[in-house]
Amino acid sequence: MLDLGAPPAGQGAVTAPPPGAAAPVEKRRSKLARWFDSWMRSLGMALVLFLIIKTFLIEAFQIPSGSMEHTLLAGDFLFVNKAVYGAQIPGTHARLPGFGTPQRGDIIVFEYPRDPAINYVKRLIGVAGDTVAMRAGRVEVNGATLAEPYVQHVDAEHDLSDSDFGWQRGYFVGRPDDARRQHPTRDNWGPLVVPQGKYFVLGDNRDNSSDSRYWGFVDESAVKGRPLVVYFSYDRETRDPLPWLTDIRWHRLGSLIH
DSSP, rough: OOOOOOTTTTTTTOOOOOOTTOOHHHHHHHHHHHHHHHHHHHHHHHHHHHHHHHHHTEEEOOOSSSSTTSSOOOTEEEEESSSSSSBBOOOOOOOOSSSOOOTTEEEEEEEEEEEEEEEEEEEEEEEETOEEEEEETTTTTTEEOOOOTOOOOOOOOOOOOOGGGGGEEEEEEEEBTTTHHHHHHHHEEEEOOOOOOEEEEEEEEEEEEOOOOHOOOEEEEGEEOOOOOOOEEEEEEOOOOOOOHHHHGGGGEEEEEO
């Protein structure tokens, strides 16, 4: 007989497992490791994609107060377009190219000048070089009264003064004897000139809004983006135990913001 190279019995011969025997432990571990590795890769890619979208494209914000009523309500959740004006590159003062710059009438989200950790949302009234003023609650820009159908007045009978208005004197360009220079009020102030690189903003709920009248101009570098749409909304004023579930404002879901 010819020797075909078959190993002698018991010297390296491989025998198949008997029918019904369990797969080797190493094989089961290998499948589990591959599944776990695939799952972690998918999770990592999803996280990176989420961070890119949140940093440079779209970010979610919520409205905690009524300073923009009735345009935006307390309890509204918004998607904000961060790419429209050019998103800021984290850790730098540089921005990506945007599709445009903030314009008068835009609603903008920005870092609160007195505490950059807080985000505010207001309507842009004046850009650099504009002369802004208010007469009896009516806004004037460059000498012309603005038509503001979005404005709400809830306390028009009480024109209040505030010590915070004192900052306005440094930007006043009216007559030296104008009473609004020394005693600006909520509904009567200015004219003020908006400096370069700054914006002047007001809340649509004009009698109940902490805005540029109180704390000054917004730096253009503080602007984060422009709200796009209300993706969720509920009535925060109700006393139900779960208002975010039982008091949803269904008619506001999907509302475009302008």
